[in-house]
Amino acid sequence: MKLAVSGKGGVGKTLVAGILARMFAKDGVKVLAIDNDSAMNLSYTLGIDEKTKENIIPIKEMKSMIEKRTLVKGGGPGVYNINPEVADIPDRYKVSGPDGLQLLVLGGIEEPATGCLCPENALIRTLLYNLFVKRDEVIIVDFEAGIEHLGRGTAKGIDLMLVITEPSQKSLDLCKKIIDLSKKLGVINIYLIANKITDESQTEIINQKIKNWEVPLYHSIPFDPNIAKADLEGKSPIDFNSNSKGILSIKNLYEKLKKLKKELFDI
Numbered sequence: 208m209k210l211a212v213s214g215k216g217g218v219g220k221t222l223v224a225g226i227l228a229r230m231f232a233k234d235g236v237k238v239l240a241i242d243n244d245s246a247m248n249l250s251y252t253l254g255i256d257e258k259t260k261e262n263i264i265p266i267k268e269m270k271s272m273i274e275k276r277t278l279v280k281g282g283g284p285g286v287y288n289i290n291p292e293v294a295d296i297p298d299r300y301k302v303s304g305p306d307g308l309q310l311l312v313l314g315g316i317e318e319p320a321t322g323c324l325c326p327e328n329a330l331i332r333t334l335l336y337n338l339f340v341k342r343d344e345v346i347i348v349d350f351e352a353g354i355e356h357l358g359r360g361t362a363k364g365i366d367l368m369l370v371i372t373e374p375s376q377k378s379l380d381l382c383k384k385i386i387d388l389s390k391k392l393g394v395i396n397i398y399l400i401a402n403k404i405t406d407e408s409q410t411e412i413i414n415q416k417i418k419n420w421e422v423p424l425y426h427s428i429p430f431d432p433n434i435a436k437a438d439l440e441g442k443s444p445i446d447f448n449s450n451s452k453g454i455l456s457i458k459n460l461y462e463k464l465k466k467l468k469k470e471l472f473d474i
């Protein structure tokens with residue numbers, strides 16, 4: 208199953224991606240977590256140890272590797288191969304984390320609006336496609352705030368798109384855009400998840416606001432001070448307190464997704 212997490216900045220994408228990855232891994236499932244955000248902080252939520260973290264080089268920064276693979280023989284500056292060989296990259300550069308999970312840090316993709324048709328973008332896009340289409344483990348991708356950088360080819364391989372919202376209109380507005388774009392790109396299974404909920408009335412208001420959407424609210428995660436505390440200490444929230452209400456709620460989400468996975472893929 209290929210799972211992607213998206214939403215506005217700061218809504219809890221990394222939290223959901225990281226904790227779900229840990230839960231799949233704890234169950235003995237082979238998991239490859241992908242950090243595709245330029246802030247590159249998924250390693251904290253996953254609970255990757257310091258030493259490993261220090262040695263991670265994001266794929267995007269491997270200039271000479273990218274150069275070699277995108278080089279067009281005899282081509283001048285600006286001429287590069289937009290379909291580079293990438294199949295070996297995940298196994299070569301992934302690092303190991305708790306519960307046997309693995310992490311591959313890509314770094315972000317420049318917005319197409321900046322007009323950057325650079326080799327890094329081409330390589331990362333091809334790599335995402337390869338991860339979605341060719342790999343057999345559970346893949347969980349923590350995306351950058353928008354999903355404009357996704358192409359049709361890349362997005363098609365996504366089995367489940369989790370769109371995260373905070374209880375705010377701005378956040379919901381962006382979710383609507385992400386949902387519409389995901390559909391256009393051919394993603395079929397899209398699920399809306401509310402996070403940082405402080406009381407029931409917020410869920411009711413969200414439900415009211417999205418009543419005409421095709422995508423209903425699938426799950427709500429409460430605001431949990433333990434998650435913020437874990438962040439302050441640089442620890443994974445699941446290692447900090449695995450029984451806090453936020454983590455228990457993500458556990459519940461995980462159980463629902465596991466059932467869904469069975470329904471969608473194991474028949």
Ligand SMILES: Nc1ncnc2c1ncn2[C@@H]1O[C@H](COP(=O)(O)OP(=O)(O)OP(=O)(O)O)[C@@H](O)[C@H]1O
Pocket residue numbers: 214215216217218219220221222223244246352402403404428429430431432434435438453
């Ligand atoms: N349910 C929650 N309860 C309390 N704090 C939370 C909750 N979810 C997320 N946070 C806090 O909100 C902040 C943003 O969370 P997170 O980094 O997961 O969001 P993000 O969407 O990945 O952000 P970015 O767009 O910057 O990558 C973090 O400090 C995190 O600890």
Ligand SMILES: [Mg+2]
Pocket residue numbers: 220221222244246248349
């Ligand atoms: Mg993040």
